[in-house]
Amino acid sequence: xxxxxxxFKFVLAIxxxxxxxxxxAYATYGERKIAGLxxxxxxxxxxxxxxxxxxxxxxxxxxxxxxxxxxxSEKFLFILAPGIAMFTALMTSAIxxxxxxxxxxxxxxxxxxxxxxxxxxxxLGFVSIGVYGIMIGGWASNNKYSLMGAIRxxxxxxxxxxxxxxxxxxxxxxxxxxxxxxxVAAQKGSFLGFLPNWNVFKQPVGFLIFLICAFAExxxxxxxxxxxxxxxxxxxxxxxxxxxxxxxxxxxxINMFISSAIIATVYFGGYNLxxxxxxxxxxxxxxAIGFAVFFAKILFFIFFYMWIxxxxxxxxxxxxxxxxxxxxxxxxxxxxxxxxxxxxxxxYL
Amino acid sequence: xxxxxxxxxxxxxISVASALLVVFSKNPIHSVLYLIITFFSIAGQxxxxxxxxxxxxxxxxxxxxxxxxxxxxxxxxNLNKDTEPQKSNLFKFISIITACSLFxxxxxxxxxxxxxxxxxxxxxxxxxVKNLGMVLFSKYVIPFELSSVLFISGMVxxxxxxKKETHDIN
Amino acid sequence: MQSLTNRSKVVSNKQMSFAERTYLxxxxxxxxxxxxxxxxxxxxxxxxxxxxxxxxxxxxxxxxKRDLNGAENCTACGLCAVACPAxxxxxxxxxRKKGEEKLYKEEKYAAxxxxxxxxxxxCGLCEEACPKEAIFLTDEIVKPSDLRExxxxxxxxxxxxxxxxxxxxxxxxxxxx
Numbered sequence: 001x002x003x004x005x006x007x008f009k010f011v012l013a014i015x016x017x018x019x020x021x022x023x024x025a026y027a028t029y030g031e032r033k034i035a036g037l038x039x040x041x042x043x044x045x046x047x048x049x050x051x052x053x054x055x056x057x058x059x060x061x062x063x064x065x066x067x068x069x070x071x072x073s074e075k076f077l078f079i080l081a082p083g084i085a086m087f088t089a090l091m092t093s094a095i096x097x098x099x100x101x102x103x104x105x106x107x108x109x110x111x112x113x114x115x116x117x118x119x120x121x122x123x124l125g126f127v128s129i130g131v132y133g134i135m136i137g138g139w140a141s142n143n144k145y146s147l148m149g150a151i152r153x154x155x156x157x158x159x160x161x162x163x164x165x166x167x168x169x170x171x172x173x174x175x176x177x178x179x180x181x182x183x184v185a186a187q188k189g190s191f192l193g194f195l196p197n198w199n200v201f202k203q204p205v206g207f208l209i210f211l212i213c214a215f216a217e218x219x220x221x222x223x224x225x226x227x228x229x230x231x232x233x234x235x236x237x238x239x240x241x242x243x244x245x246x247x248x249x250x251x252x253x254i255n256m257f258i259s260s261a262i263i264a265t266v267y268f269g270g271y272n273l274x275x276x277x278x279x280x281x282x283x284x285x286x287x288a289i290g291f292a293v294f295f296a297k298i299l300f301f302i303f304f305y306m307w308i309x310x311x312x313x314x315x316x317x318x319x320x321x322x323x324x325x326x327x328x329x330x331x332x333x334x335x336x337x338x339x340x341x342x343x344x345x346x347x348y349l
Numbered sequence: 350x351x352x353x354x355x356x357x358x359x360x361x362x363i364s365v366a367s368a369l370l371v372v373f374s375k376n377p378i379h380s381v382l383y384l385i386i387t388f389f390s391i392a393g394q395x396x397x398x399x400x401x402x403x404x405x406x407x408x409x410x411x412x413x414x415x416x417x418x419x420x421x422x423x424x425x426x427n428l429n430k431d432t433e434p435q436k437s438n439l440f441k442f443i444s445i446i447t448a449c450s451l452f453x454x455x456x457x458x459x460x461x462x463x464x465x466x467x468x469x470x471x472x473x474x475x476x477x478v479k480n481l482g483m484v485l486f487s488k489y490v491i492p493f494e495l496s497s498v499l500f501i502s503g504m505v506x507x508x509x510x511x512k513k514e515t516h517d518i519n
Numbered sequence: 520m521q522s523l524t525n526r527s528k529v530v531s532n533k534q535m536s537f538a539e540r541t542y543l544x545x546x547x548x549x550x551x552x553x554x555x556x557x558x559x560x561x562x563x564x565x566x567x568x569x570x571x572x573x574x575x576x577x578x579x580x581x582x583x584k585r586d587l588n589g590a591e592n593c594t595a596c597g598l599c600a601v602a603c604p605a606x607x608x609x610x611x612x613x614x615r616k617k618g619e620e621k622l623y624k625e626e627k628y629a630a631x632x633x634x635x636x637x638x639x640x641x642c643g644l645c646e647e648a649c650p651k652e653a654i655f656l657t658d659e660i661v662k663p664s665d666l667r668e669x670x671x672x673x674x675x676x677x678x679x680x681x682x683x684x685x686x687x688x689x690x691x692x693x694x695x696x
Contacts, residue, residue, distance in 0.1 A: 038553050041563045077382075117477045121405040128413025132385070135417070139378065139424050147424060154421045158414055178478055311553040312546065 005109070013094070013113045020093045023302075024253035025055040031253075031306050038310040062246035070142060070239050077140035082240070082247035085133025089254040092126045095119055096261045097181050099271045099290035103283045111287065112181065119179040120168060123262055124161070127217050130255065131157040134219075134226060137248070138236035149235030152317065153226035156216055159324035160223075164213035166332035167206040170339040171199050171266055184270035196274040200267040205335045207267045209328050214263060216324070218255040221309035225317060260301035261294075268297050353397050360397070364390035377426070381419050388412045402478045575689040577658035578641040581634055582685050583678045584653055586624055591678060592653035595629035602648035607638035624651075632677060636661045636670040646690070655687050 029044065029051065036043025044051035069078055094113040101108040116122060131154050138150025172178055175186040183199075191197040200207045216223040227235035234240075237248045264270060271290030280286050315323070367386040374380050388411045395404035474480055485493050538544075564571060584592050595612035613630035615623045622628075645654050664670060679685055 034557075036563075037557050037561075040556055040559055040561050042561050042565060045565065116401060117479075118401045118405045121402075121409065125405045125408040125413060128409055128417075131413075131417060132420075135420055135424070136382070139420075151421060151424060154417050158417055161414070307550060307553065311549050 004104075004107070008104070008109050009113060012111065016093050016096075016098070016113055017090065020090055020254055020257060023257045023298075024250055025059070027253040027256060027302055028058060028249070029054045030302065031309075034303065034306045035310050038307075059246065062243050065242040067242035067244065068239075072142040073239065074140040074142070077136050078239075079244070081133050081137030081140060082244045082251070083133075084136065085130065085251040086247045086254070088126050088130040088133065089251040089258065092123050092258045093254075093261070095122050095180055096258070096265060097184055097270060099287045099294060101283060102287040108283070110181070111291075115179060115181055117179065119177070119181075120172065120183070120262075120266070121178055123258075124165060124168070127255075127259075128157065128161055130217075130251075133248075133251065134236045137240065138226075141236075141239035143239050145232040145234070145238045146236050149226045149228070149232050149238070152228075153219065153236060156219075156223065156225060156320060156324075159321060160213040160216035160328070163209055163324060163328035163332045164217065166329065166336055167203075167209040167213065168266070170203055170206045170332075170336050173336075173339055173343060174199070174202065180265055180270075183266055184272065187269040187272055190274060196269060196272070198267065198269040198272075203267070203335070203339070205331060206339075207263075209332050209335070210267065211263065212323075212328060214259045215305070215308065216320075218259050218305075219252060220256065220305055222312040222314050223320065224309075224314060225320060228314065230314075256302060256305050257298065260298045260305065263301050264294060264297035270294055357394065357397050360390045360393045364394075377423050378420070381416060381423055384419070385412055385416050388416065399474070399477070400481075402481050573658040575658075578643045578656040580636070580657055580659040580661050581639075581645070581672070581677055582655050582657050583629075583632065583674065584655060584685075584687065585679050585681065588621065589681050590620070590622055590624040591628060592624055592651045593629050593632065594625045594627045594651055594653070595632070596627075596650065598648045598650060599645035599654055602644040603639075604642060604644060605638045605640050607635045607640075608645060609633050609635075629674070632674050634672050634677065636672055637667065652687075652691070655685070655690055657685055 032054070033043035033051065035041075044054040047053040047057045069075060095116060097110070097112040097115075099111045101110050103109075134153040135150045138146040138148075138153070141147075171183065175183045177183065177186075187196075187198050189197045191201050195201045215221075219226050225235075226232075227237065229235075232238070237245055240248060271287075271294040273289065273293045276286065276289060276293075280289060364387050367383040367390065370383040371380045371387065374383060388407060392404045392407040392412070395401075395407060475484070586592055595610050597610065597612075600606075600608040600610060609631075610629045610633070611631040612627055615626045615628055641656065643656050646656055661670070661672075
């Protein structure tokens with residue numbers, strides 16, 4: 001029994017890894033295609049049908065580029081940094097519940113690599129150490145633009161983590177658990193009779209704050225100040241080339257995928273689809289539908305990331321800090337207090 | 350020796366070695382990076398004790414926030430060798446005395462504790478969030494709240510010091 | 520001051536309200552604009568597979584016309600070189616010998632006729648200056664090269680090939696107008 005669970009988890013971990021990389025690879029294609037479509041262009045369309053082999057071509061190009069290490073850099077840290085960025089990006093996928101439990105030869109298996117007690121805190125933790133890759137890379141390059149990118153990344157990360165945590169706390173208070181599985185389970189059924197019982201309808205303000213912070217934490221436009229081509233050349237990856245640059249760029253897309261998954265899990269009911277339980281009862285069929293639904297939600301948010309990126313201009317640095325400290329954190333605290341008050345009132349009524 | 354015991358020893362060796370490297374490495378940035386490794390190995394010990402909450406708090410607070418700030422400040426410093434302040438011999442002598450007395454008092458503290466009366470079969474579930482929260486908000490609620498007051502006063506103090514004095518200009 | 524058009528917008532420095540400061544509505548408006556563009560007809564052409572139609576009087580690479588019998592029209596009068604604002608055209612005149620009547624239309628012809636395509640600005644003044652309807656601009660594009668010498672087009676590149684005649688009727692009409 002325990003052996004079969006171990007085997008299942010092992011297979012699941014590899015599949016999760018592969019899915020994260022695959023989605024991230026095609027997110028790069030999607031980004032370029034969608035950017036093209038938004039700007040009335042065609043986007044990549046020459047590599048394979050509709051340009052679908054473009055990620056392979058990009059990867060191949062990255063591998064065959066000259067791998068340049070600046071002479072004045074800290075070589076070990078310079079090489080280590082992209083690895084850290086990639087590692088932390090991939091680690092977070094371990095706690096995401098992909099779909100409802102599946103039935104294999106009479107036993108139910110949870111489709112989640114690690115159902116740990118601390119659940120959502122784990123993702124916060126790995127997001128917060130994800131900045132080390134950028135910081136170390138930026139400092140080790142020994143370049144002023146890289147250093148400025150690194151400094152911007154670190155201060156931005158710390159500022160937005162607070163509001164993100166506070167927004168999540170309200171959700172945690174409502175579901176009474178840190179485990180993502182419980183948070184998803186608490187979003188079954190319907191809310192006010194006609195809406196699905198998703199947290200986004202109960203926590204609209206919290207969702208908005210979380211969304212903004214997720215943009216900031218993944219260094220995506222309009223919060224892409226750490227790379228900021230117009231001001232800092234390439235920001236923290238100015239000195240990087242070849243696959244090391246590829247890893248940095250790739251980790252950004254993995255982060256985007258994972259954060260989309262977390263938004264979908266925490267605020268959009270994860271793999272829940274309202275009323276599906278009435279029509280389908282077989283657990284494996286439910287799991288398949290759940291997986292498809294969950295993926296549709298994730299893909300929507302990846303699209304949303306790109307949509308925002310190609311719509312809004314970048315923030316100025318002081319605007320970024322104002323938004324983080326003077327707007328988001330107070331609103332998040334008020335949201336938390338209101339949530340707490342409502343939860344207490346509910347017990348008395 | 351079980352797997353967890355081997356892991357515990359390995360993590361212990363890593364944490365002690367990297368803690369020593371914090372002190373002995375020449376470059377302050379390297380010191381900070383070794384300190385981060387130390388914190389991670391300590392966090393690993395928490396995982397082995399099934400104290401998941403402590404593990405993640407260690408990572409979020411120490412590795413994720415405090416060390417990022419350390420690194421942030423150090424990156425802004427000019428770390429050229431010729432700008433390093435030369436310390437006088439008197440200063441070195443004083444610091445050696447202070448360090449030694451701290452070390453002696455720590456040894457005395459460990460010896461003075463005597464029998465700790467640790468339970469032979471500790472509760473392996475105490476580190477989980479639910480249990481820890483229960484203990485924190487019932488048995489230890491006053492120290493917990495007092496520490497939060499301490500933090501707030503610290504924050505207010507920092508803001509007061511950091512604030513520019515504007516009334517002179519007006 | 521009264522505005523001449525009603526397109527100008529009056530701006531003011533008044534304090535924005537809270538709702539305005541959140542910028543939520545402008546952001547949503549902007550996102551709707553980008554979303555509209557997602558479904559718009561694309562302006563880019565899938566170039567090597569598709570090409571845009573050339574204008575019938577496009578001013579590209581030059582051609583030195585031959586008449587119906589295959590004799591060169593050019594008499595090396597030099598008017599094109601004089602007209603050329605970029606001084607891209609040079610030529611050396613020569614006298615027609617006996618037996619060359621099939622090659623050259625009149626007694627004088629250009630032994631060497633060179634256009635420096637790097638200097639040429641494709642204004643078409645040579646075409647206008649030519650009294651013999653010998654030089655025309657075509658809708659072909661000068662081919663790229665990484666050597667400057669390759670851009671000095673001599674007679675072998677400029678003179679019309681007999682197996683590949685170039686239709687200039689549209690350009691002639693244009694000249695008459």
